[in-house]
Amino acid sequence: xxxxxxxxxxxxxxxxxxxxxxxxxxxxxxxxxxxxxxxxxxxxxxxxxxxxxxxxxxxxxxxxxxxxxxxxxxxxxxxxxxxxxxxxxxxxxxxxxxxxxxxxxxxxxxx
Amino acid sequence: xxxxxxxxxxxxxxxxxxxxxxxxxxxxxxxxxxxxxxxxxxxxxxxxxxxxxxxxxxxxxxxxxxxxxxxxxxxxxxxxxxxxxxxxxxxxxxxxxxxxxxxxxxxxxxxxx
Numbered sequence: 452x453x454x455x456x457x458x459x460x461x462x463x464x465x466x467x468x469x470x471x472x473x474x475x476x477x478x479x480x481x482x483x484x485x486x487x488x489x490x491x492x493x494x495x496x497x498x499x500x501x502x503x504x505x506x507x508x509x510x511x512x513x514x515x516x517x518x519x520x521x522x523x524x525x526x527x528x529x530x531x532x533x534x535x536x537x538x539x540x541x542x543x544x545x546x547x548x549x550x551x552x553x554x555x556x557x558x559x560x561x562x
Numbered sequence: 563x564x565x566x567x568x569x570x571x572x573x574x575x576x577x578x579x580x581x582x583x584x585x586x587x588x589x590x591x592x593x594x595x596x597x598x599x600x601x602x603x604x605x606x607x608x609x610x611x612x613x614x615x616x617x618x619x620x621x622x623x624x625x626x627x628x629x630x631x632x633x634x635x636x637x638x639x640x641x642x643x644x645x646x647x648x649x650x651x652x653x654x655x656x657x658x659x660x661x662x663x664x665x666x667x668x669x670x671x672x673x674x675x
Contacts, residue, residue: 494666494668496666541605548593548595548660549607549621550664552605
């Protein structure tokens with residue numbers, strides 16, 4: 452069965468420092484992978500998606516993720532955190548159109 | 563343009579009552595999805611409609627849950643004989659077709675007392 456595992460439930464960084472949110476996936480074939488963000492009391496927003504066109508995927512707000520098949524990973528990164536990045540982040544795999552969500556990582560950004 | 567809308571935004575109901583949650587997808591989107599977000603279970607898929615095909619109901623947690631989509635547009639999720647464990651945020655999403663980006667609505671927060 453396809454699934455995703457987010458390795459950290461909570462990540463805390465200082466403003467201006469790099470962000471790394473880790474995600475491993477389990478899939479029997481080439482998956483469609485996504486990162487979604489959910490700000491407090493807001494809806495889910497797509498950050499970026501991987502659909503096998505390129506292993507390095509650039510998203511909105513300076514985020515990017517690299518698909519590594521050998522490591523079955525799809526980690527989300529950003530070079531410099533901003534206070535507005537504080538939110539819940541979900542790694543997601545699509546299975547026949549249905550989204551399977553990871554448990555989420557809460558990103559805290561300290562001034 | 564208008565995004566996915568859901569109503570009501572909040573619903574408080576007594577245990578045992580039936581509730582209906584509504585979703586208006588983005589115009590022209592053929593695929594519509596329902597998900598549930600709860601503290602204990604995280605975000606989980608419930609049901610998926612694609613055009614005129616039979617819906618994929620594989621995520622519905624019990625036969626108290628049902629959904630319909632009329633005219634290929636508006637969808638209603640119905641929970642019969644609500645239980646406290648049904649308390650959650652119910653999210654609706656739509657996409658132009660299967661495997662395209664899903665656009666989420668703001669959700670309906672259901673509280674069963």
